Amino acid sequence: MSFWPSPLIWAALISSLLIPAALVGLSLLGLVKSCGTRYLAASLCGLAAFTTGAFLCWPRYSAAGDYFVDLIPAVCIVLTAIMLFETFWSLLAFGFTMNILVSLGKAPEGLSEVEIQNDLGAGSGPQAFQENRLLLLKRSGLVREVPGGLALNGLKGHAMAFVGRFMYAVYNVKARGRT
Incomplete structure (x- = not known):
């Protein structure tokens, strides 16, 4: 018994890793806005x-049955990778929380909740969602309250904002908020 993946599993793993590579390539080439x-x-x-x-x-x-036995898990690997990368991509490209962190990272003096709401266009939507995201950031220790607003908290907050800015740059995603 060999634990080495079959050729179909290798094809699934390699093609799954091609998805983020294709995202970077498409982002750098600017072919798709x-x-x-x-x-x-x-x-x-x-x-x-x-x-x-x-x-x-x-x-x-050698046998068609063996091929289909390997094909089913290989297809599952590829579809799982598509769903996994879609989750990360949607958090990066459309994530309100990541936009808050990046905006706070670009404003060293901090931002008031009204400025965050105005910068990110959340003023037209339900207030509860924004308050939920801000509470999440506060509880996780990424953001702290300062007189007149919010600011990034320590190394962890600055590191996450840096990662967000880096990922925006790599994937050519336009951040909302302060630029």
Whole structure:
């Protein structure tokens, strides 16, 4: 018994890793402006790579039954990767909480809750969502209250804001709020 992955599993793993690589490539090339369309294009690149790999792996199997036994978990790996990367991508591209952190990182003196609301366009939506996100940031220790507003808290808050700015730059995502 060998624990080494089969060729189809390797194809699934490699094509799954192609999704974030395709996101970076599409972002750097600037071919697709919309974040949602960019993710869809990267996912389709991953699916196309897996489909090509699956067809190329067919001759390596002696029986069709063995091929389909490996095909089912390989498809599950690719679909799981698409869902996992979609979660991270949506938090980065459309995440209100990450935008708050990045905005606070760019304003060393801090921002009031009204400024955050105005900068990020949350004033038109339900107030409860914004308050929930701010409470989450406070409880996690990333943000602290200062006279007149909020500011990043210590190394952890600044590190998360830096990671957010870095990911925005790598994936060419336009941050809302202070620029």
